[in-house]
Amino acid sequence: MVRSPCCDKAGLKKGPWTPEEDQKLLAYIEEHGHGSWRSLPEKAGLQRCGKSCRLRWTNYLRPDIKRGKFTVQEEQTIIQLHALLGNRWSAIATHLPKRTDNEIKNYWNTHLKKRLVKMGIDPVTHKHKNETLSSSSGQSKNAATLSHMAQWESARLEAEARLARESKLLHLQHYQNNNNINNNKSNFTHKTWTKPNGDLESPTSTVTFSENHPLMTMPLGIPTENRTPAMIDFAVSSSTSSDVTLVKEHDHDWMRQINCPTEEIEEGFTSLLLGDTTAGKNDGSGVSVAGAESDYSYYEDNKNYWNSILNLVDSSPSDF
């Protein structure tokens, strides 16, 4: 199916947005919500295609966007999630709710990727270059495990995205209903970007609806004895929750390096990916188990492990 790009339409402006255009777009969305992006430009009096308007809104004008320098913690989160998810920027962005996928992508390409390369780490595989060459059987096994984990994680994200879409639809209906009843401009931000409980919500976030669905109902309060150190540390890296204290309960080498200087972070994460038993001591976390268990239990452990991690992240929205 071949369609000509919407922006090919004669008379439509391209390129940088002017303050006047920004104002028109903002004013329209504040008044009516964006509705159909396709029809928005005409209604808003803009000589732009809907796609351009959507991009301008989601990447720049949205009121809940955090701009400026990335914090070390944000960098760490991006690196960790990139190792898990690859170039799935929107998925990564859901864990950094105030950052846009475009911003994260740019930051990765201009800063983080280069930094990893400088350190001799392949930014695609997150492995040390020299380690990539030597592939022992143990490493192959870990690579296979990682692949299982990635597949599982991928399926989970899809389910999560689906749920988010459904929730968003409901939310939009809620907004529209409210808007019909009380078209009060000053309430815009609240009506559009907040959950019923009043918490801020990113329009692109898929992680803020967990309480509404059994798939995401694993509470933050996983019994301490059932948390793996990696789970705990990952949660710590993603939030400022009370889990912080738990780090002290587990003397674990891997993600604890989150709190170390940046140069050491990737080292630690790469160790995880490689299943480096020296860096990621096997303490039952399922991450760097050495050969004794069957592949099946291996898979099951990891499945539970990642489920726990993602649920922990889900239930502790980042707040940088």
Added chain:
DNA sequence: AATTATATCAACCGCTGCAAG
């Protein structure tokens, strides 16, 4: 001060997935 190289990031392009008809 002028020129060139490099870095940054907003915006565009083309593709994919999904939903509705």
Added chain:
DNA sequence: TCTTGCAGCGGTTGATATAAT
């Protein structure tokens, strides 16, 4: 089941800013 239209995603481009020579 197929077609169509739309939103969203990821890769890429190009304008601008900054640093180096």
